[in-house]
Amino acid sequence: MVDINQKRPAFGSAQADLRTEPRLIRAVIIVMAVVFLTIFVVLPLAMVFAQAFAKGVSTYVAALADPEAMSAIRLTLLVAAISVGLNLVFGLFAAWAVAKFDFAGKTFLISLIDLPFSVSPVISGLVFVLLFGAQGYWGPWLQNHHVHVLFALPGITLATVFVTFPFVARALIPLMQQQGSQEEEAAISLGASGLQTFFRVTLPNIKWGVLYGVLLCNARAMGEFGAVSVVSGHIRGQTNTLPLLVEILYNEYQFVASFAIASLLAMLALITLVAKTVLERHLDEGQRAGD
Amino acid sequence: MGLTLTWLSVVILIPLAGLFLKTSELSLDQFWSIVSSRRTLNALKISFGLALIAACINLVMGMLVVWALVRYRFPGRRLFDAIVDVPFALPTAVAGVALTALFAPNGWLGAPLAELGVKVAFTPIGILMAMIFIGIPFVVRTVQPVLIDLDVEIEEAAISLGADRWQTVSRVILPGLVPALLTGFALAFARAIGEYGSVIFIAGNLPNVSEIAPLLIVIRLSEFRYADATAIAVVMLVTSFLLIFAVNRLQRLAQTRMPAS
Numbered sequence: 001m002v003d004i005n006q007k008r009p010a011f012g013s014a015q016a017d018l019r020t021e022p023r024l025i026r027a028v029i030i031v032m033a034v035v036f037l038t039i040f041v042v043l044p045l046a047m048v049f050a051q052a053f054a055k056g057v058s059t060y061v062a063a064l065a066d067p068e069a070m071s072a073i074r075l076t077l078l079v080a081a082i083s084v085g086l087n088l089v090f091g092l093f094a095a096w097a098v099a100k101f102d103f104a105g106k107t108f109l110i111s112l113i114d115l116p117f118s119v120s121p122v123i124s125g126l127v128f129v130l131l132f133g134a135q136g137y138w139g140p141w142l143q144n145h146h147v148h149v150l151f152a153l154p155g156i157t158l159a160t161v162f163v164t165f166p167f168v169a170r171a172l173i174p175l176m177q178q179q180g181s182q183e184e185e186a187a188i189s190l191g192a193s194g195l196q197t198f199f200r201v202t203l204p205n206i207k208w209g210v211l212y213g214v215l216l217c218n219a220r221a222m223g224e225f226g227a228v229s230v231v232s233g234h235i236r237g238q239t240n241t242l243p244l245l246v247e248i249l250y251n252e253y254q255f256v257a258s259f260a261i262a263s264l265l266a267m268l269a270l271i272t273l274v275a276k277t278v279l280e281r282h283l284d285e286g287q288r289a290g291d
Numbered sequence: 292m293g294l295t296l297t298w299l300s301v302v303i304l305i306p307l308a309g310l311f312l313k314t315s316e317l318s319l320d321q322f323w324s325i326v327s328s329r330r331t332l333n334a335l336k337i338s339f340g341l342a343l344i345a346a347c348i349n350l351v352m353g354m355l356v357v358w359a360l361v362r363y364r365f366p367g368r369r370l371f372d373a374i375v376d377v378p379f380a381l382p383t384a385v386a387g388v389a390l391t392a393l394f395a396p397n398g399w400l401g402a403p404l405a406e407l408g409v410k411v412a413f414t415p416i417g418i419l420m421a422m423i424f425i426g427i428p429f430v431v432r433t434v435q436p437v438l439i440d441l442d443v444e445i446e447e448a449a450i451s452l453g454a455d456r457w458q459t460v461s462r463v464i465l466p467g468l469v470p471a472l473l474t475g476f477a478l479a480f481a482r483a484i485g486e487y488g489s490v491i492f493i494a495g496n497l498p499n500v501s502e503i504a505p506l507l508i509v510i511r512l513s514e515f516r517y518a519d520a521t522a523i524a525v526v527m528l529v530t531s532f533l534l535i536f537a538v539n540r541l542q543r544l545a546q547t548r549m550p551a552s
Binding site: 119 | 294295296298299302303304305306307309310312313352355356358359360362363365367371373374375376377378380381382383384385386387388389390392393398399400420423424427443446447450455456459460481484485486487488492505506508509512515517520521524527528531532535
């Protein structure tokens with residue numbers, strides 16, 4: 001994080017400084033910003049943990065050790081692993097194509113990559129119901145061949161892949177564009193093959209960016225609710241991911257259990273944010289070294 | 292390259308094409324009767340209307356937050372800077388149950404508000420709260436880097452030309468931030484329109500009053516009324532694309548009007 005304030009003398013000298021606002025206005029703005037962030041971010045986060053531990057640690061642990069919770073944890077990890085893996089590979093390809101080559105329809109490709117960000121998660125789920133559902137295009141054929149996509153692992157994974165596609169590509173495109181293709185061209189002119197160039201030259205240059213994309217992709221994959229909710233079918237102990245379990249327990253008034261699961265996801269979010277801050281520092285350093 | 296396009300088609304293009312194909316199976320009359328039914332219209336009005344209000348609030352509060360984070364020093368500044376991203380990272384279902392517990396009549400904020408006679412949870416105000424929550428990072432994170440990079444010299448030039456602080460801020464600094472502010476506004480708006488997880492817990496989900504459009508899609512799906520669900524989805528998609536497009540045009544206009552930046 002760049003801190004502009006360090007480059008300038010500290011504000012707040014006794015005489016009126018035209019480069020900043022009067023003391024009173026400064027105080028009001030700071031208080032408003034802090035109160036706003038406290039109400040909308042700090043308190044909800046604190047609420048999750050307060051509710052999860054409302055009946056003590058043993059109830060909390062019992063809620064997490066419940067077989068349904070364990071199966072939701074397993075499913076969530078599995079779906080996230082597959083989705084992140086697929087999106088890592090294809091996000092790399094997509095970023096590579098966009099950043100290193102010029103071709104017709106490039107703008108279209110970029111908009112396509114961004115698309116899942118601007119679509120409602122419910123609609124992201126809906127499109128797969130339309131394809132694979134009982135009344136969908138391929139639904140009847142799949143049913144005749146006893147292939148279960150909807151209300152099963154493949155459907156949940158597809159919806160998650162759709163929703164999380166942009167993260168890796170988005171993290172890498174600016175990075176790869178900035179680095180240009182000179183190093184790759186040099187490698188190739190020295191006789192390296194395409195794959196060698198990719199693994200020995202391109203990949204090391206973008207490793208922090210890859211990690212960054214994977215981190216955000218994983219957070220979203222484990223936490224996706226709307227899209228997965230539409231395609232999962234909510235079969236207990238089978239197709240419920242952690243976020244879906246939060247909803248089910250909540251609607252059954254099992255608040256402690258619901259918030260216990262929610263606290264797991266909140267911790268995932270917090271760890272993600274800390275890791276993100278660390279990675280951003282590495283990326284900044286890489287950028288400065290490259291300049 | 293070809294592989295990338297194939298994968299993108301499989302994962303993104305084909306599903307979306309399916310959406311429009313399904314809609315084209317409806318006759319215009321059928322489509323119109325679904326879309327213009329009272330419940331659908333109200334759901335769309337609630338989603339778009341409240342998302343607009345939430346984006347406006349995010350625009351103003353986001354600007355204040357950016358200003359405080361970039362220009363002032365105060366205890367906990369770095370921490371508050373870091374937690375701006377929480378709405379990005381926190382799964383929406385978690386945000387939903389947390390906000391509901393917070394604003395419920397017996398919650399930390401809901402209880403004092405209830406004494407004042409304000410009901411937040413299970414009313415449209417609750418939906419608004421969830422939409423504000425989800426939109427916070429968009430305005431802050433798009434405007435913040437621009438304000439950091441803003442040349443201090445143009446500010447100093449304005450001062451040396453005799454501008455007072457208010458004139459410097461409103462005529463020199465803010466216009467430079469307009470494109471970023473518009474982008475952040477559009478992103479927050481688009482996100483709030485489609486938001487599902489964080490809203491449905493706090494909304495109360497009363498048809499025509501506090502039922503958002505994405506929820507109506509889910510309800511129609513669970514009733515196996517695929518055509519209804521699809522029609523609503525198409526209206527949402529097309530409208531939000533048009534809105535984003537309009538804001539992008541506005542943004543370009545704002546940029547071209549300022550050759551200096």
